[in-house]
Amino acid sequence: MLEQLNEIEKTALDALRSVADQAALEAWRVAHIGRSSPLMLVFAGLGKLSKEERPAVGAAANRVKAALEAAFEEKVREIKEAALAKSLAEETLDVTLPGRAVHVGRLHPSTQQLRRVLAILAEMGFQVYTSREVETDEFNFQLLNFPPNHPARDMQDTFFVEAGERGENPILLRTHTSPGQIHAMREFAKMNPDNPPPIRIALPGMCFRYEQITARSEIQFNQVEGLVVGENITFADLKGTLSDFARRMFGQNARTRFRADYFPFTEPSAEMDVECFVCGGKGCSVCKNSGWLEILGCGMVHPVVLQNGGYDPKRYSGYAWGMGPERQLMLRYRIDDIRYFWGNDLRFLEQF
Amino acid sequence: MKLPISWLKDYIDLDGLSVEEVARKLTLAGLEVEEIKYVGLPMPDNKGGERHEFKTSGISWARDKIVVAEIREVKPHPNADRLTLLDLFDGEIEQVVLTGAPNIFHLKGTGRLSKPLKVAYAKEGATIYDGHADGLVLTTLKRAKIRGVESYSMVCSEKELGISEEHEGIILLDDDAPVGTPLVDYMGDAVLDVKINPNMARNANVLGVARELAALTGRELKKPVIEYQTAGEAVENLVAIKITEPELNPRFVLGLIRDVTIKPSPYKIQRRLRLAGIRPINNIVDATNYAMLDRGEPLHAFDYDVLKARAGAKKVKIITRPAVDGEKLTTLDGEERTLTSTNVLVCDEKGPLSMAGVMGGAESEVTEKTRNVLLEGAAWNFINIRKTAKQHNLPSEASFRFSRGVHPSLAEVGVRRGLQLMAEWSGGKIAPGLVDAYPLPPKEPTVTVTTRDVKRLLGIDLTLEQIADLLTRLEFKCEITNNQLQVTAPPHRLDIGEGIVGLADVLEEVARSYGYDNIPETRMADALPPQVGNPAHEWEEHVRDLLVNLGFQEIVSYRLTSPERESRLAKFDEYVTLANPIAPERRVMRRSLAASVLEAVEKNARADSIALFEIGPVFEPQPGDLPKEPRKLVLAMTGLREALAWDVKDSPNFDFYDMKGRIELLLSGLHYPDLSYAPTASVPYLHPGKAAEVRIGDAVVGVFGELNPLTKEKYEFGNAPVMVAEFDLDALRGSTPSYGIIPVADVPPVLEDIAVIVDESVPAAQVEALIRQTGGKVLANVRLFDVYRGEQIGAGKKSLAYNLTYQSDRTLTDAEAAAIRKKIVKRLENELGAKLRS
Structure with a gap:
């Protein structure tokens, strides 16, 4: 009997060795540890054995059963692992196939840049002030210290609107956001005409110049202007604020340089250059080898402008500056054709 | 203004300053040098670590290769009538040089010249411009035989030396030119192209720029004295x-x-x-x-x-x-x-x-x-x-x-x-x-400056003596009395005003003379202004964000257009019209933002899928006054709903309900309650059966729908229908939003479906409204999940199927839900003639 059990064990284990898949394993289980397998028949026949034989055969049968079950479990695991390995091997994707696209929305690059600029200025305490795009000569020029026929008007070629005879106050498309300086000052001054409050505003908006549309010149462009008015505002503050802005905008190591310049509505006036952020000032095609990029025009608000805004220039001082988000984008992304901005070509817009 | 450095040197000693340094000083002081053209003087190169800080062009003349020489005799060329052979002395040796210059041709064969001609002589190996080439092409002189006579050097024209375009003849120098001297020492030059701003009109001359340089460098201005002899009658x-x-x-x-x-x-x-x-x-x-x-x-x-x-x-x-x-x-x-x-x-x-x-x-x-x-x-x-x-x-x-x-x-x-x-x-x-x-001499403005003025406006501490010194360099007359400085403008300046304006004018000169670079950078110490913000701007930016999240690409169009361009979409009688347009197609300010956006759709018609928006003003003329500038929002969508991919071969096109879904999300993002949509046939450019107006309460804030096929024909679009939405942003922003949330329930909801058959003419919104009204607070959500038409339910009828979500703060029993449902069905039957579909 014991020999028979050894034989059963040996036969079963031999058979198990050649089992390679789930179906064969199930067949093996039925044949070797199933209800009517030889092993189970041995258990069924235990009662017929003599009292003397029974313990030894019983123990041996139990041992064989445990061994076969363990071998079975081991095989189950083996087959599962083999199947998994096989499926992993078979299920390889071509990871180089392109992913599926999703329709996504984007802001126009000018809006993106306007937001970057306004966000930095907001943290520096500048509130957004917006005003109209079609203006009078008075607000666009005269109140900003550009008298009629002044040579400074040559600096800003202007689109005029047909509006009947209006003498020296024609209607025009604003050439800069600066008319907003007067609107804002008058609005703030109205809050308390005897003691007008300080002002710190950013004036974003579309401006227009009489130009031919070419890669380098456009008839419309965004401008962000800044205006500060207070009782304690200096040219040194102007330098500090705009250099801080440049470091926020172009990197903490950005160096700035202030050159004397001329604008009728500021005095002293300056142009702020930032060390070229493409080449680090070594000279490259973006900075045209100069190492510097012209970023904005600025200056102390002209006394005549303060006066026109309702602020006494003997008591108040201020500074203002203007810069172009499209120009900043052109420098940052090395865009060499300004016409892309209003061309509305998705192939351009989708790159931002 | 083009300014030769040699001329400047008549009035100021520039020894030790490179051309670039001079240009930099002028640029920083407000006389921007836009270009430097070298005409002989050594040019900086990037190799030595020196960069071209300025736009640079021109040529340098090698000291040992290009010198002053003299022509001693002009002889005929043995084999060419139009060429001559020159006996030329370059300071070291006399040699024969070949030339075709017409301006010495008349001297051919006249023997030894009684007065030798001084010329610019380029030796073998010299680099000059090719006089015969179009434009400026550098060439290096090499040995060659021309008509049997060896040639290795030449006498130069202005073009060859980069002085001008002149190539008709060779340069004939003044008689005092020293033979043998390097030409660069005799007349090497560089030309600064200086931009003269309106406030710098006084410097549109050599002496003016020299005066500025003297102030900037602290060097002496060599003031010229004009003296001459006179004779005859006065x-x-x-x-x-x-x-x-x-x-x-x-x-x-x-x-x-x-x-x-x-x-x-x-x-x-x-x-x-x-x-x-x-x-x-x-x-x-x-x-x-x-x-x-x-x-x-x-x-x-x-x-x-x-x-x-x-x-x-x-x-x-x-x-x-x-x-x-x-x-x-x-x-x-x-x-x-x-x-x-x-x-x-x-x-x-x-x-x-x-x-x-x-x-x-x-x-x-x-x-x-x-x-x-x-x-x-x-x-x-x-x-x-x-x-x-x-x-x-x-x-x-x-x-x-x-x-x-x-x-x-x-x-x-x-x-x-x-x-x-x-x-x-x-x-x-x-x-x-x-x-x-001289009937009207100008005023000589005198301006009073104090140290406090300088501190208040420039932020620097200077003594009156320091201020006076800075201004005296620019030839202002300065006098200190009673702790004040009396400043009088010099007699070549018209740009200094009086009073508070004059003060600004003078302080600018103080700042320039002191050097903008020397003024410190400070952070403002002034009081903060009243915080008024700009709610309209902030709201508009929020609208932009919502639209981007909904998959729309923002565009920005030209404000300038023409009535013809807009007439494809809409006709307007009145425009804000330019008196001086750059082109007829950009002669008016737009009336229709939708026209701009559709032009962009047309421009991108090749794209599979387009979803654009623009926010901006349109311009409504007001007779004799400034126009109104109401702000608008326009959306446009066309093309495929789903992005194609290698395994996504096709997709349905965007339709009315794609646009509507996005509008619903936009408006819910803006928290507007009481929204309704009603059919409209009043927008000519929209399909009369596929257009709706959007109402908040009783106010119409926008319209949207499919572009009318008759309008679509006027554009070069693809085949897919084009959806357009137009909102009046001022009206939209004027609506009152409603904030507050529906609490998230802790207990599970009871879900049920209901399908009812109604007449085709009953709008879905009416059915839903009645369901909601009847369901009351417990009916948390109603979602239409199917619309069915077919024989089964009969002609002129439609079946609307809804998911109903009952939600209470305690668990509802089935019986409670069934009771509500029964009420709903009853009202639908009674009020809308609906029939429950089983």
Whole structure:
């Protein structure tokens, strides 16, 4: 009997060795540890054995059963692992196939840049002030210290609107956001005409110049202007604020340089250059080898402008500056054709 | 303004300063150098770590290869009639050099020259420009045989040395040129192209720039003294001046020079004028131009004998007056010009002679035959000159200066400098004295400056002495009294005002002279302003964010368009129209933002899928007043709903409900309650059956729908239908949002479906509204999940199937839910004739 059990064990284990898949394993289980397998028949026949034989055969049968079950479990695991390995091997994707696209929305690059600029200025305490795009000569020029026929008007070629005879106050498309300086000052001054409050505003908006549309010149462009008015505002503050802005905008190591310049509505006036952020000032095609990029025009608000805004220039001082988000984008992304901005070509817009 | 460095050096010692350093100092002080053109002087290169800080062009002349030489004899070429062989001495050896220069051809075969010709000589290996090439092409001289004669070097033209385009003949230097000297030492130069801003008009001349440089470097300005001999009868006995309107002509000065010989100016002068961008004509005309560039006063030379003849027996009398409308004058460019009363004329008693400050007349101009020259220097009203130059389209060096303002003090300086140069170059004799009519001298503004002013506006602490020193460098007169500085502008400046304006003008000069770079950077210490914000702007930015999240690409279009372009979508009678458009298709400000956006859709028609939005103003004209600028939002969608991929081959097109879904999300993102949608056929460009208006309460805030096929035909779109939505942002923003949330329930909801059959004419919104109303608070959500039409339910009917979500703060029983459902069905049956579909 014991020999028979050894034989059963040996036969079963031999058979198990050649089992390679789930179906064969199930067949093996039925044949070797199933209800009517030889092993189970041995258990069924235990009662017929003599009292003397029974313990030894019983123990041996139990041992064989445990061994076969363990071998079975081991095989189950083996087959599962083999199947998994096989499926992993078979299920390889071509990871180089392109992913599926999703329709996504984007802001126009000018809006993106306007937001970057306004966000930095907001943290520096500048509130957004917006005003109209079609203006009078008075607000666009005269109140900003550009008298009629002044040579400074040559600096800003202007689109005029047909509006009947209006003498020296024609209607025009604003050439800069600066008319907003007067609107804002008058609005703030109205809050308390005897003691007008300080002002710190950013004036974003579309401006227009009489130009031919070419890669380098456009008839419309965004401008962000800044205006500060207070009782304690200096040219040194102007330098500090705009250099801080440049470091926020172009990197903490950005160096700035202030050159004397001329604008009728500021005095002293300056142009702020930032060390070229493409080449680090070594000279490259973006900075045209100069190492510097012209970023904005600025200056102390002209006394005549303060006066026109309702602020006494003997008591108040201020500074203002203007810069172009499209120009900043052109420098940052090395865009060499300004016409892309209003061309509305998705192939351009989708790159931002 | 083109400024040769050599000329600057007449007035200031620039030793030890490179051309770039000079340019940098000027640029930082507000005289921006836009370009440096090297004409001989060594150019910086990037190799030595020195960068081209400025736009740079030009050529350097090698010291050992390009020298001053002299031609001793001009001999014929054995094999070529048009070439000559020169006996040339370069300071070391005499050699034979071949040339084809026509301007020495007349000396061929005349033997040893009694006076050798000084020339610019380029030796073998020298790099110069190719004189025969178009444009500027560098070439290096190599040994070659030309018609059997060996050639390895050449005498140069101006083009070959980069001085001008001139290649007609070789340069003939002035007689004092030292043979054997490197040419760069004799006349190497660099030309700074300086931008003159309107406030820098005083510096549109060499002395002005030298004065600035002296102030910036602390070097001495070599102030020129004008001295000359005079002879003959005094000019005041021969000529009188009458100024009719001093406001237009504050000063008029005349000088006379007799017995001039008209001939070319010295080469050095011609070269400088060319470098400065002025064509040399003859010694007299050149003297007027040279004096103008030198001092800033435009001069005009009359042929005195012509004036004398016109005056007959009488004394020549110069009269300045405004022109009579329609009066005519032939200017020296040969044009007969019709004048208006804006133009000022210089006349004699017979009539007009020249257009004041802009252009001379033909009759009295200096010619080859002129012997006696009457020289005019005057001051004119700059606005008047500006208008005149614009009116007659006559931009010139003179009108450039006069239209920006030239100080009247320069009228006399200019005439004296001009006479001095004429005498030097023409051998003429200057008549004693000047005739000087000066009815309206300008004010000499005096400005009071305190240390507090400097601190208050510039943020720096300077003593009165320091301030005075900074200003004195720029020739301001400064006087310290009672802790104040009295500053008087120098007599070449018109840009310094009085009072508080004058203070700003003077402080700018203090800052420039001190150096902007030396002013510290500080953070503002002033009080913070009232915080008013800009809710409209913030709200609009929020709208942009919502739309981007919904998959729309923002665009920005030209505000300028044409009625024709817009007429494809809509016709408007009135526009904000430009008086000076750049092109007919950009002559009005847009009325329709949708027209702009559809143009962009058309432009991108090749894309599979397009979803665009734009936010911006349209412009509604108001007679005689500024236009209204209401702000609009336009959305447009067309093409495939789903992005194609290698395994996504097709997709349905965007339709009405794609647009509507996005609008619903936009408006819920803005928290507007009480929204409703109603069919509309009132928008001509929308499909009458597929258009809706959007209402918040009773107010219509926008419309949307499918583009009318008749409108679509006018565009080059793809086949897919085009969805458009247009919102009035001002109306939308005027609606009151409602905030607050529905609490998230802890207990599970009861879900049920209900399908009802109604007449086709019953709008879905009505069914849903009734379900919601009946369900009350417990009915948390109603979602339409199917619309069915078919035989099963009969013609003219539709089946609407809804998911109902019952939600309470406690678990609802099935019986409770069933009761509500029963109520809903009953009301639908009674009020809308609906039938429950089983």
